[in-house]
Amino acid sequence: MNELDPQAERMRIIRGRNRVFGVLLVGFAVLIFAISIAKMA
Amino acid sequence: MPAEWRDFFALTKPRVMSLVIFTGLCGLLAAPDTIHPVLAFTAILCIAVGAGGAAALNQWWEADLDAGMKRTAARPLPAGRMDRTSARDFGIGLSVGSVLLMGVAIGWLAAAILAVSIVYYAVIYTIWLKPRTPQNIVIGGGAGAFPPLIGWVAATGDITAMPVILFAIIFMWTPPHFWALALFVKTDYAKVGIPMMPVVAGETSTRRQILAYAVLLLPLSALPWFIGGTGAVYGITALVLSTVFLLFSLRVGLRRRVSDDDTMKPEKQLFAYSIIYLFALFAALVADHWLIQGAIA
Numbered sequence: 001m002n003e004l005d006p007q008a009e010r011m012r013i014i015r016g017r018n019r020v021f022g023v024l025l026v027g028f029a030v031l032i033f034a035i036s037i038a039k040m041a
Numbered sequence: 042m043p044a045e046w047r048d049f050f051a052l053t054k055p056r057v058m059s060l061v062i063f064t065g066l067c068g069l070l071a072a073p074d075t076i077h078p079v080l081a082f083t084a085i086l087c088i089a090v091g092a093g094g095a096a097a098l099n100q101w102w103e104a105d106l107d108a109g110m111k112r113t114a115a116r117p118l119p120a121g122r123m124d125r126t127s128a129r130d131f132g133i134g135l136s137v138g139s140v141l142l143m144g145v146a147i148g149w150l151a152a153a154i155l156a157v158s159i160v161y162y163a164v165i166y167t168i169w170l171k172p173r174t175p176q177n178i179v180i181g182g183g184a185g186a187f188p189p190l191i192g193w194v195a196a197t198g199d200i201t202a203m204p205v206i207l208f209a210i211i212f213m214w215t216p217p218h219f220w221a222l223a224l225f226v227k228t229d230y231a232k233v234g235i236p237m238m239p240v241v242a243g244e245t246s247t248r249r250q251i252l253a254y255a256v257l258l259l260p261l262s263a264l265p266w267f268i269g270g271t272g273a274v275y276g277i278t279a280l281v282l283s284t285v286f287l288l289f290s291l292r293v294g295l296r297r298r299v300s301d302d303d304t305m306k307p308e309k310q311l312f313a314y315s316i317i318y319l320f321a322l323f324a325a326l327v328a329d330h331w332l333i334q335g336a337i338a
Contacts, residue, residue: 020046
C-alpha cells in the first residue's frame with residue numbers, strides 16, 4: 001500500500017476546503033445580490 | 042490533519058436535512074400567500090443551514106456517546122477526522138448565520154422561530170432532555186416539527202391555526218417514527234446509557250405507546266381538512282396514509298420479540314413507512330393547495 005506524504009495530504013485537504021469555501025462565498029454574494037433585486041421588485 | 046470539507050458536510054446530517062427541507066418547502070408552498078422565488082429559496086436555504094448548524098452542535102456535544110454506538114461511530118468526530126472545537130464553531134457559525142440571513146431577507150418572526158428551533162434541538166433536546174428522560178423524543182421531537190411552521194411564516198409573516206397543526210402532526214409523528222428505530226437499535230442506546238423508551242420502560246410499554254401515537258395521528262393528520270384549511274384531496278390522502286400507518290403500528294404494537302435473533306422486520310417496516318408517510322402527507326398538502334388554487338383561477 002502506498003504511504004501518503006502527510007504534508008502533501010494536508011495541502012490536498014486545505015486546497016479542497018479553500019475551493020469549496022470559494023464557491024460558497026461566490027454563491028453567497030450572488031444570493032445577496034438576488035435578494036436585493038427581489039426585495040426591490 | 043485538518044478535516045476535509047466532506048466531513049463538515051457530513052456534520053450537517055444531510056439525510057435528516059432532506060426531510061427538513063421538504064417539510065419546510067411544503068409549509069411555504071401550502072401557505073395562502075406567495076413570495077418571490079428568490080426569497081422562497083433563501084427561506085428554505087436558511088431552514089436547511091439552521092438545521093445543519095443544530096446537527097453540528099448535536100454531534101459536538103455527543104461525540105463521546107457517538108463513539109460508543111455502531112450506528113454513529115463513523116461520524117467525523119468519533120472517528121477522529123475532526124476536532125471538537127471546529128465542529129462547535131462550525132455549528133455556531135451556521136446557526137447564527139442562518140438566523141441573521143432569515144431575519145434580514147425574510148422577516149424577524151420567521152428568524153425568531155428558526156432560532157427557537159435551533160436552541161430547542163441543540164440545547165433543550167440534546168443537552169437537557171436526551172440524557173435525562175425517556176420522554177426525550179416526545180418533547181424534543183418538537184425541534185423537527187418547526188420547518189413547515191417556519192416555511193409558512195416566511196410566506197405569510199403570520200402564525201395561524203394551519204401551520205400550528207402542521208407542527209402538531211410532525212410532533213405526533215416523531216415518537217412512533219423514532220421508537221420504531223429505537224426498538225431495533227436498542228442495544229446501542231443501552232450501551233451508552235441514553236434513556237430511550239425501550240431501554241427504560243421496556244419493549245412492551247414502547248410498543249403500546251407507538252400504537253397510541255399512531256391512533257392520535259389519524260384524526261390529527263386530517264384536521265386541516267376538517268377545519269377547512271385544505272380540500273378533500275389532502276383529507277382523503279391523509280386518512281388513507283394514516284390508516285396504513287396505524288396498521289403498521291398495530292403489527293408492532295401487538296407483537297412480542299420472539300427471540301434475541303428476531304430480525305425485527307415489522308419495526309423496520311414501520312420506520313421505513315413513517316418516512317414515506319411524512320413525505321407523502323406533505324406532498325398531498327401542496328398538491329391539494331395547488332389544485333384548489335388552480336380551480337379558483
